[in-house]
Amino acid sequence: MPKKAKSKTTERSTFDLLNEGLDQARAIRRGELAPGRITKFEPIDVRAIRERVQMSQAEFAAAIHVSTRTLQNWEQRHRNPTGPAIALLKIVERAPDVAVKVLQSA
Numbered sequence: 001m002p003k004k005a006k007s008k009t010t011e012r013s014t015f016d017l018l019n020e021g022l023d024q025a026r027a028i029r030r031g032e033l034a035p036g037r038i039t040k041f042e043p044i045d046v047r048a049i050r051e052r053v054q055m056s057q058a059e060f061a062a063a064i065h066v067s068t069r070t071l072q073n074w075e076q077r078h079r080n081p082t083g084p085a086i087a088l089l090k091i092v093e094r095a096p097d098v099a100v101k102v103l104q105s106a
Contacts, residue, residue, distance in 0.1 A: 046081065055100075
């Protein structure tokens with residue numbers, strides 16, 4: 001069965017959309033256009049969370065199943081926790097007593 005040729009209008013539309021996006025980005029950079037939205041994420045204060053549960057770095061790292069070095073990097077903001085680590089840290093932050101009990105029994 002022969003392949004269908006791609007519609008030139010579709011390719012052109014995609015190209016035009018990309019080009020328009022680049023033009024908008026340039027205008028924003030020059031200050032000619034305000035960005036549509038700015039999303040800022042506040043970094044999690046891992047050290048404050050750990051101190052709240054009164055654990056050493058080694059204890060806390062073991063409890064959340066990461067290396068001590070990873071925890072140190074998070075605390076010093078050399079790296080940021082991602083995905084499930086963020087979720088776990090938020091749980092520890094909001095319900096420290098429950099989280100510590102569960103983590104210590106695991």
